[in-house]
Amino acid sequence: MPRLMTALIALGSAACVPTYSHLPPIQPAELYAPVPYQWTPVDGMNIAFQDTGGDGPVILWVHGLSSYASFWEYQMTAFPEYRSIAIDLPGYGASDRPDAPYTMDWFAEVVVSFMDSQGLDHVILAGHSMGGQIALTAALEHPERFDALVLSAPAGFESFSRGHRDWMSDYWTETRAMDATESHIRANFSQLTFAVTDDGVERLIEERVRMRDTDAFAGTSVAVARSIGAMVDGPVRDRLGEIETPTLVVFGTHDALIPNPVFNGGRTRSIAKYGTSALANGELVMVKRAGHTVHHDDADTFNAAVTTFLAEHPPQ
Amino acid sequence: MLILLLAGWAAAQETAAPPEIRAVVPEPSPTASPLRVIGLVQSKFTNTDIATTNPFLDGQVIGPLGGINQTTISDEDIATYTEWRVAAFFTWTPAVLSGRASLTAALESDFAFGDRSYGTGGNTGGGFGADMVNLQTRRLHATFKPLIGDDPLTVHVGLQFLPDGAYDPTAAAPDDLFRSGGRLMFFGSEATGISAYGQVRDDWGTRLHYRAGAFTLWESGLGEPDDVTLYLADAVFHPAQAMNLGLHLWYLRDRGLGGAGGAFGSGITSTLSELQGGAKLDFREDGETAQPDTNADLFWVGAEAGYDHSLTQGALGATGMGFLNLGSFRPADREATDVRGLLLDGEVRFRYARGKGSVARAEAMFTTADTPGGDYTGTIGGNSYGLVGALNTTHGSLILFPDPFAINRYVSVVHDPSFGGQGVLGLSSSIGFDPIPNRLTTQVGVSHARSGGEHIGTEINGRIVGSPLLFLNTGLYGGAVLGTDLPATPWTLYAGLDWVMF
Structure with a gap:
């Protein structure tokens, strides 16, 4: 019944949906940041990040495909005993x-280089979707650098055939990615990426629409294409058992992207x-009615799960 | 120590002021292969109490049960057969024309296992020692994509699919055809002519789909003014997210005198119309054995409104449309008969759980009935002018309304929305559930038809369909229609496979 009510409200308000195409483009530095952006050189690149500061153990938040640090807006200040750093991947x-x-x-090495640049010997590494796959990859290559992993709807647990990968x-x-119209972007955000739309999602839609005609987004389009190819070409599925780092895995029951609905299907x-049990030290939390961006759809439940997990696995 | 040294150096480089962002430039998309092939395989292994008795029509049986197609329903005789449809769509886009022109051909073979050897005629073949001679041409058209500003325009010339809406059938999603315009209930088949499908776009997306087309449905005698031509103009506006508001105006000019259309004729006085469940008007007067030559000018004026007909934006989709039939039939030496018919259709769908099949739907379709004498007050569509001229796809029925999964036996109780001019109220509903989202779908459905206050039939149906491979579905389907005035309860049970190869 709540789903039907939501659908009816969506129908009733369809004509009232705001549009942003008429607004001027925004540049990357103008993106919303719950904590002010900083930049640091890493491997010859300018890497943007948000840092709450503080003396607590560090949680390093790594976003997913075609997103950025502000996708963690409901986590950045939710853990006052920790220092939260959210990175914008190159x-x-x-x-x-x-x-x-x-x-x-490559992303995993960038993350480690970024840690080096900040003098972070070890962190709790959190990743969403592709960021989760990056976190798993980093933990495989540099296990000593990570006290724990927190994975929100991580990619990398699925397998794809050669044909699927080529396709x-x-x-x-x-x-x-540059071809997406505003209506495509809204549909993608409201139906695939998020299961719960709020003001935060609305702002992310606006930013995505207003960035699409910039030179910067043309570069993002390249990154998206290469990242997708790399995600399916470099699965960590067969190596999950090698990861001994304590790992919290959180998925939403209404995740519309994992498993891939076109190629794999299933629940x-x-x-x-499967993925959590393959990990040497994994714990799974399923969040009801949350979608692929589970930490945004139900931030309270996600944050509570992280708090509990970190209490059980305190950083060194 | 090294990390701390590096950190110290890096800290000196940090800045709170945004640097200039450096961005790689995308590579242009690689040129697509000039040849694109799409394959289609459909198969049905059927058990049913519906049998065909006319050997002339055995290869392909179309129309209402108990109609002039001479189908029978019997408790004693169970027909068991396997049918196949194999089709290939080829599109050649010469690279030298930069994608601005292409040629499409589609070839299809429909047959039943063991049907006959060296048989001629459509939908036959497959017998022992057979050299298949059954190959049908479904598409043969040139396509041009002229540059008109930034908005796309696609022009098809030749034998092409003719839908009754504004979406280009070579690019549209199935629901764009099934749940917009006339939902293929008026026109949904191959036709020869010219069509232009365009879009008007802004930064938000597509604001308008439109179509203009002209088709020769029948060229009776070259050089003679005795053709059946159809002209179409359609526009669907998208004022907001996932919203459709459409207007449709079509004109059919029938100068075929009722005799065009091959063995069955065509038009409202033809056997063709009756064969497919459309209205057949009788303009004969006392003592006349033959229908008088009849011309017609027919108009369809339609409007549609819909929200998320593809269920891609959310959980709820709703569509509604109404088409008014206007015009007149002019039998020779008799008074013209004016046309005033109406078709209304509304459907609501709700996805209540994960998976493409976890959808509940309900649909109501109503057509006005003809009344004896005076004007013709029923509806009319492509079934009066072509074999098969129209489809009815969204009801989920297998027998009460025609099963869109049919290959060679396209039969049903209510075969045309006009229901032979008697008008019909058709109700259908179904609820599906994906035990394995996007991989296994179950569905049960009920449909019901009434005409003139009389019960025509009530169908109960069900299916379980798996998708073991990409775009390949296979499953079991079954249905029975209760309460008909047919000699027995028509039922069918079949295993089906459909596979679209990209």
């Missing part, structure tokens, strides 16, 4: 868009259980 947000491979291994790589050309819970 290719995204307010960071540089270099001509780079954008593979999971996705062919489909996601370097200009495809999110199934793939979540």
Whole structure:
């Protein structure tokens, strides 16, 4: 019944949906940031990040595909005993868009280099979707640098056939993300990426629409295309057992992207259980009615799960 | 120590002021292969008490049960057969024309296992030792994409699919065709002519889909003014997210005198119309054995409104449309008969759980009935002018309304929305559930039809369909229609497979 009510409200308000195409473009540095942006050079790139500061253990938040640090807006200040740092991966947000491979291994090394640049010997590494796959990759290569992993709807648990991988790589050309109209963007955000739309999601839609005609977004389009190819080409599924780092895995029951509805189908819970049980030290929390951006759809439940998990696995 | 040294150096480089963002420039998309092929395989292994008795029509049976297609329903005889449809769509886009022109051809073979060897005629073949001679041409058209500003325009010339809405059938999603315009209930088949499908876009997205088209449905005698031509103008506006508001105006000019259309004729006085469940008007006067030559000028004026007909924006989709039939039939040496018919249709769908099949839907369709004498007050569509001229796809029924999954046996109780001119109130509903989202779908449905206050039939149906591979579905389907005036309860049970190969 709540779903029907939501649908009826959506129908009634369809004509009232705001549009942003008529507004002037915004540049990366103008993106909303719950904590002011800073920039630091990493491996020759300008990397943007948000840092709450403080003396507590560090949680390093890594966003997913085609998103940026502000997707963690409901986490950045939710853990006062910790220092939260959210990074804009290269290719995204307010960071540089270099001509780079954008593979999971490459991203993982960027994350470690960023930690080096900030003097962070070890952190709790949190990742969403592709950021989760990056976190798993980083933990495989540098296990000593991570006290724990917090994964929100992580990619990397699924398998794809050679044909699926080729199809996705062919489909996601370097200009495809630039072709999305505002109506496509809204549909993508409201139906695939998020299950609960609020003012935060609305702002993210506006930013995405207003960035699409900038040179910076053309670079993001390259990053998206290469990242997708890299995600399906570099799965961590077969190496999950090697990760001994304590890992919290959180999925929404209404995740519309994992498992991939076109190529794999099935229930999110199934793939979540598979991936978590394959980890040497994994714990799974399923959040009812939350979608792919589970930490945004139901931030209270997600944050509570993180708090409990970190209490059980205190950083060194 | 090294990390701390690096950190110290890096800290000196940090800035709170935004640097200039450096961005890689995307590579242009690689040139697509000039040849695109899409394959389609459909198969049905059927058990049913519906049998065909006319060998002339055995290859392809179309129309209402118990109609002049000579189908029978019997408790004693169970027909068991396997049908196949294999089709291939080829589109050649020469690179030298930069994607501005292409040629499309589609070839199809429909047959039943063991049907016959060296048989001629449509939808036959597959017998022992058979060399298949059954190959049908479904598409043969050139496509041009002229540059008109930034808005796309696609022009098809030749044998093409003719839908009754504003969406280009070569690019539209199925629901754009099934749940917009006339929902294919008026026109949904191949036709030869020219059509232009365009879009008007702004930064928000597509604001308008439009179509203009002219088709020759029948060229009776070359050089003679005895053709059946159809002209269409359609526009669907998108004022807001997922919203459709459409207007449709079509004109059919029938100078075929009722005799065009091959063995069955065409038009409102033809056997063709009756064969497919459309209205057949009798303009004969006392003592006349043949219908008088009849011309017609027919108009359709339609309006539609819809919200998220593809269920891509949310959980709820709703569509509604109404089409008014106007015009006149002019039998020779007799008074003209004016046309005033109406078709209304409304559908609501609600996705209540994950998976493409976890949808509850309800649809109501109403057509006015003809009344004896005076004007023709029923509806009319492509079924009076082509074999098969129209489809009815969204009801979920297998027998009460025609099963869109049919291959060679496209039969049902209410075969045309006009219901032979008697008018009909058709209700259908179904609820599906995906035990495995996007991989396994179950569905049960009920549909009901009434005409003139009389019960025509009530169908109960169900299906379980799996999708083991991408765009490949296979499943079991079953349905029975209760309360008909047919000699027995028509039922069908079949295993089906459909596979679209990209």
